[in-house]
Amino acid sequence: MGKEKKDKTAKKEDTPATPGGGEDDTNTVSYETRVLACNAIAHPLASKKLTKKVLKTVKKAAKTKNVRRGVKEVVKALRKGQKGVVVIAGDISPVDVITHVPIMCEEADVSYIYVPSKEELGNAGSTKRATSCILVVQKEEVDYSDLYTEVLDEVKDLNKKLITTV
Template identity: 60%
Template sequence: MGSDSEGEKSVQREKERKKILALAPIAKPLAGKKLSKRTLKLVKKAAEHKCIKRGVKEVVKSIRRGQKGVCVIAGNISPIDVITHVPILCEEAEIPYVYVPSKEDLATAGATKRPTCCVLVMTKPSKGELAQEVQEKLKSEFDQVASDITELTTSLF
């Protein structure tokens, strides 16, 4: 039985290695394991409350319209040209952005079946209002992730 779990571990390690190899060279700042987990959790919660924009088109449109949030971009997009303009838009609009290793994980968290290039997590839903306590919980998680991303970005440059 011991060898079985060893085999599973090596399969898991191999998957992680493949994810890293598939990463685009521009995927910086890349979230570490802990931040990735927390970011995807935030995306999942935001998706439940409809505080999310999925896909390059929607995200770009929202940023141009002046909506604020945290932009989460998948690092394994190919061809990379699809998303190269998104970080620049984010920087101009002063929106914190971070790369997560996998578009599949991002889609799972964002409650879609299709792999997703990027999502914009907002603190308020585009339509309607949230209950006060839900809003506050989402906001506190959002602020935590945003500050972690800002820290990561400042350590890079």
């Protein structure tokens, strides 16, 4: 019986990995393809360049534990009055899970932005699972504060444009 287990594990190690499979699967899908999978309510949606900046900011904030992950934690933080930038995944299904988050952000005067992929958002937030939304908490004395303020300014501009067009 012990021999069989060794043979099984040896087989797993010997088999080559399938191309495009595993954790790197999200990297092979283009930005344009991910945008097509977004919900109709995903506005303002970050451009390709802004998406990279936002995810980089989330990644740096997650290292210093300045993020709130998931709908429940984000809503709780917004109710408590925490400020920052809310990043919402645009490809959430069912969409009812996150429809109240932008409304809460507007009431709390917190900027929010949609990114196309929940998987990328989860990876940037240092979690193994896909994440529907993340709040990057506003802190002054952090090493990524320049990047944070740059992202915050761009997101505020997008939110202002959205409000004036509606």
